[in-house]
Amino acid sequence: MFVLIPGAGGAAWYWHRVVTELEARGYEAVAVELPGADKSVGLPQYTDAVVDAIGDRDDVVLVAQSMGGFTAPMVCARVHVDLLVLVNAMIPLPGETPGQWWDNTGWSAARIAAAEAGGYSTEFDLPTYFLHDVPAEVAAAGAAHESPEADLAFSQPCGIEQWPEPTTRVLTAADDRFFPAEFQRRVARDRLGINADAMPGGHLVALSRPVDLVDRLIAYTR
Template structure:
């Protein structure tokens, strides 16, 4: 049995994982979806990592799954607790000293997103079409009924504090239909910054909401093939 620890992206809501959690538990795994202190202006990246470490609470056989902005937090956790595998899911990949605010311009994300929109004929990016285009309507309605989650600018202003990425075994999984972080963009960034390949699966930026069963199957495959857990 593994302990899947799930780190959300911007907004920090554990709710993002609510369709994936039962899929992983049905496969016999302990599963923790973490709520981050995203609305707290006093909380930076280390506070986010503290929250994840506290949620793990000494459990073993940890597989860490980090969505989007969670890519800034997950490596900090790996420096503090034993992690058998880190799965970066549609994630941001920082380099030492880079702030979350600078990441966008440094990587060319806006141009990559605009180029994809031009190729595929999408209009200007908006949350509905950009993030939820492949999420079931009832799940999208539930998300919008909750309102936009607050996200403090504090963690985006801090330089990423590690001097290098941890030596934790790491895989990168990307939704091939992501309109926010396009697949070709992620392949380039991950190759340049981590030197590992990008695996892909169907789905957009929010694959835990749109394709929870397929995502659980992929995570289980990683567990079997990449760990001894």
Template structure:
């Protein structure tokens, strides 16, 4: 049995992982989804890392899985949790000294998302709340369950420079081919530039834990 500590992205809701937790448990593994202090205007990067460690509830030797913004906090929890692996899923991959606020310009995010939308014939201006960008492949009933929950993301986590060096644990990068927010070609480039690796690719959009939980678990435990 492997214990997977599951770190959500913006909004910080453990609920994002509920289908993955169910599938991991069905297969005899443990999924521990953590809530992050995303609604706290005073919470900084260290507070997010502390929340991940606290959410593990004393477990060590875990595999950490970080989605999207979780790419900033999950790697920093590897040492205190004595992690045996790290998986980044459609994640922001930081470099030492870079803030979350700087990441967008440093990586060329705006050109990537705009270029992918233009290629696909989509109008980003017509999707101001990003529901089509984020939820286009999420089943309607699952998306509705998410929409019924409050979404809060304060900016404190974006202000702190990412400290230290990359954790010395086996690290995998997972990118989904249908991601409209972090297009797959963008993720390939960032993974190669920052970690010297090619991502493992699968079908699905940015919120793949909601749209394809079974396939994601196949990959996590594979």
């Protein structure tokens, strides 16, 4: 079973193309809707939502996108997970908050350097950094599912004492402009001591390349 955690904003819709592809291949898949826009809740409640979605299921592959990387290890500390896959995800240290992560990892300098090398704007905007490789019709449909991430979660620590036991795989998209691939590889080496895998696509790879992503996820289970 695949359990899919979205990034900031918490929209399960982000995974809809991956869910469809997994189900077409005979796998059970659940994308968790997180209350990202709720100003009264944050990482502990996100963790509760994912734990509830897993229930008493076995053979769980937990997949986290972007900010979902903060929730995923907290889930693994509470329930059994066979495999954890981080896709263009933030990799937290124990006790680190999402708000601290940006400076601690040197993200801003890495993003700007990648933009200058790649010849696109260093000023953040959604089309340039998130939607540049997403099909136009998918991007248009996604507008109805966008919501801002409330501030509270950014101030809450990743509530783990150490990285959890399940095997962790880090999957980076080569054309991610928000978390550049080399930046992701460095963070994975520094924080987990593992080499990240690569695939084509941008930050929202579940929307732009769902078939390729599902190929990778299934391969990890074999």
